[in-house]
Amino acid sequence: MTQMIAEAVRQASVNFMDTVAMLLPRILITASIVAVGWVIAWALKWAVRWILIWSRFNHFCERIGVSAVLKTADLPPADHLVSLIVFWLVWVGFLLSGVDVLGFTALEGMVRSFAQFVPRLIVAIVIVVLGFVVANFAWRATLIAAVNARVPSPRVVSGAVRALVLILAGAMALDQIALARTIVLTAFAIAFGAVMLGLAIAFGVGGGGIARRILDHWFPEHPQAAEQEEFRHL
Amino acid sequence: MAVADDSLLSDDLLRQLMATGHVDILVGVPTLNNASTVVDVVRAAQRGIAQYFPRARALIFNADSGSDDGTPTLVRDATTDDTGTVSASRPLRTTNRISTPYHGLPGKGSALRVIFAVADLLSADAIVTLDPNVISVTPDWIPALAAPVRDGHADLVAPRYPRAATDGPLVTQLVRPLVRAAYGWTLYEPLMGEFGCSPQFAAHCLEHPALGTVIPEDVDVWMAAEALAKGFRPAQAALGPRLLGAPRKRPALRDVFQQVMDAVCACLELHDAYWLPRGAADPVPCFGTLNGAVEPGPHPDVTAMAEAFARDVAALRPVLATILTETTLAGVTAAAATPPRLVYDDDLWAATVFEFLLAYHRAVMTREHVTQTLLPLYLGRTAAFLMQHASSEPAIVDAAFESLCLAFERAKPSAAALWKKA
């Protein structure tokens, strides 16, 4: 009995040793892949950062309004952020390939699904970023145009426009990564509808006169009437 | 010879030019749907030539960019109404008249290209361009604009009009002080509606790619700036007041403002090597004396303007914050805070304009947004100026204009330093 137990233990030890002997090189390979990956990701991070600085990327972001958003969210500057994203994407990629080398079946499934998820994540990030850009641009354009066109409550109008664009972009991003699609869709529909309904009610109930003024402004019946107030600027 | 490409002058036009031959004075009238006013302008030009240059070989040249209201026909008819009606003083030589449509990009720049090309081909000694929309043009504008060139005193003669406080604030409050401070010349009307120029300057403009392409509209300010920046001798001619006829369709203020600011800023970008190091303004010689009653013009509702200014500043605050420095923004906010007692002083206004200029230069946002954000502030400044000076004596108004220009000159050096850094 004792012998049986000893045999089993020995067998297990042998198996364990075999397994360890078999795994050890893989672990070493994994470790080296992860290490090399870190170095490459780090190098890429600095390369990307350098290229972005050289191409005045921050300047561009400032222009399209991204910088302002980042600042508001207490995030690092745009070039820093992009290089960080690149670093993490590359390093996580290496990390996963390293894990893959280990040959754990359970891990393999996770790695595969993560590999499938990464492109969609990237797309989602891009959508969010673009959404911010578009929302900011649309907000400013609406605000300035509304002010110059003497549209009442320009900030409400422009804020609504920004909210709509952001909601749309958020919904698209979530849809892209396919997280709780039904909930996202429902929430989007509710949020979008709420904004539109709110605007409609505000416009209809509180602003019949304002609505008429706006419509008059955009579709003047007597063009001169609107111009009479102006005098010669040149 | 600096003659433009083939497409600029049609064969038919060339035949007419061949028959015209060398001219001493060329009066160019670029038109687009100016039926209501162009006849008087052409007649004034005819009389001006007859009265003041009776011996000159002259050509009145109309370049039309596709009017559909019969402007070219009217020009031709105005010309058939021959010198018989002005027999009191008629030119010794035949005054040639040509009206031609031109092809290419529509816009005043293209029209001027044709006019300059014609002047170059005919070796005109002096070129005068008239605005077809001005109803107050008189025959003596022709010698006022042409004589300094003919006498060899100048390459570009800009106009100078007597201006009331309410008359053309876009010029008096913005373009004039800005151009003066930047370029360092006391040019009163950089948006030259009409001007005289020498053949050398015309040839220079003709060769310049900017004319008619980069700046299709408001090319006048580019011409003034180009003359200053490239060392052509500037001069000014005192004319009477400038009154415009009612256009068929008046362009919206925002479009006008956008065009003017784009043109001015484009010039500043183009010429920064010249203007950045310039110091205090040199005087541009002025020929003649300003006369003619200053037309007060329609009086705007300044109280409403001031209230609108307060609302606009509040609304635009987040945008303004990305353009203006904190000090200036605080100043503007304070100025807008109490609409009935709106005070927007010269130095604050000069700082505002230069900071917008820098934002435009750095493109912190789309340039259209920069200029359109300046528009409400411009209206606020105008309201503030009118509150103070709408009923002032002309001399006091002129002094106020001058002090504004000096404020811009004071604000320029620091702005120039920041411009270089950007």
Place this chain on the structure above:
Amino acid sequence: MTAGDPLWYKDAVIYQLHVKTFFDSDGDGVGDFRGLTSKLDYLQALGVNTLWLLPTFPSPFRDDGYDIADYYSIHPMYGTMEDFQGFLAAAHDRGLRVVTELVLNHTSDKHPWFLQARSSRDNPRRDWYVWSDTDDKYRGVRIIFLDTETSNWAWDPVSRQYYWHRFFSHQPDLNYDNPAVREEMWQVMKFWAELGVDGFRVDAVPYLVEREGTTCEGMPETHEVIKFLRGRLDAHFPGRMLLAEANQVPELVRPYFGDGDEFHMAFHFPLMTRMFMAIRLEDRGPLTDIIRRTPALPDNCQWAVFLRNHDELTLEMVTPEEREFMYDEYARDPVARLNLGIRRRLAPLLDGDRRRVELMNGLLMSLPGSPIVYYGDEIGMGDNVYLGDRNGVRTPMQWSGGWNGGFSTADPERLAFAMISNPVYGYQAVNVLAQERSGHTLLNWMRRLIRVRQSTRVFSRGSLTLLEPPNQRVLAYVRAFQKEQVLVVNNLSGTVQAVELDLSSLAGAIPVEMFGQSLFPRIGTQPYLLTLGPHAFYWFRLRRL
């Protein structure tokens, strides 16, 4: 020489000369009729067919002979009556007609008629002049010689009355309300016509009759006087010609032609001024304007056109701006200005520019009217503005480079007027002898020009149709007479020009250049393109073959 075509004056090319300064045959320093006779071959060779002589009557010469003291003889310094008749016969033998001066309006105050008239108020000749107790009559009538006269009335201390004079006070006006005066002037005309004179150039025509409350110019009664004289002349001497001097715009000159029963010819003064203006402005406007304003004439009448004459180039009929321009361009030196005009000859006026001289003569010979060549201008003679009055353009004819330019054998100091002797226009440089020796001189060119003009009657009698090419520097017109058509194209500018002529109405014709007989492309319905050198002009005979 009275036979032949009664309309001869229409085909005339007139040569205007001063006997006094043309040729001196007897060495007394003054030209004379024998001298003139000896130079008729020269004039014949030039191609002219009519001579117009400035006055040669006895005169105190206070107005260069226009103050006549005897209407029935020749001043002795010009020769005898026989000399004159000899000249007339020699001229007629060569086919040259002769036109003399007839000063109707006034006489010299040394004329026996006036001496008798002023001797007493009862004298039978008293009424031959215009007298008044006051100088109030005819108030408002303009004074012509503003520089010298203060009134049109002059006080006669002998008969203690004022007498009327439109010109100098030594030139009392005859009284044409008096039939005896008219009769006497007819006798004068008859006297000279009987001798064989072919025509009279009548001086100062508008002023013959005075009427209260008018300008006293061109009165209906004046026209009656002219009609009276013309009637007599036609009745007794058919084919003789009357040429009027009326320095006015063509509309106002037109009445002196009547219905073809007053003057045969009259000078076209503004056309001359406009020619000078147009060539300096390099613009046809002044010429087309005056051509359009020139009224049509009765069939038997003709304009007399000229470039220069014995007087100043008159600027009376131009606007102040135009006059200022003409002064600036043609008389920058104020000494060249006289009254309202410029006292210079053709060549100096045109800066001695042969091309311009040729163009001006080309215009003269191709525009409607009978052209007058002023003596010396055919060789490009200069002037001497320092001689005073208008004598600067009346210096002696320059025949050769020798003694007194071949004009006279007298001592140079004795000459009526000094010869031009500067190196540019002096007789050594500019003279007939030298110019006859070369084919390309102005003289020979003028001979050719006159010959070409006289080769057709289209210039002398034809109609004129202005063309309107867009190039204002080019003056073009078509002259047409019967079946003949001539196209004339003139480049008024000093630079090369291209011109497109609308000749569609002449389509099919072949232009033949008249000086060289060169053929040009047939005229079609498209614009006819010509290029012209500086101040060039073309005359094309249009043939339909």
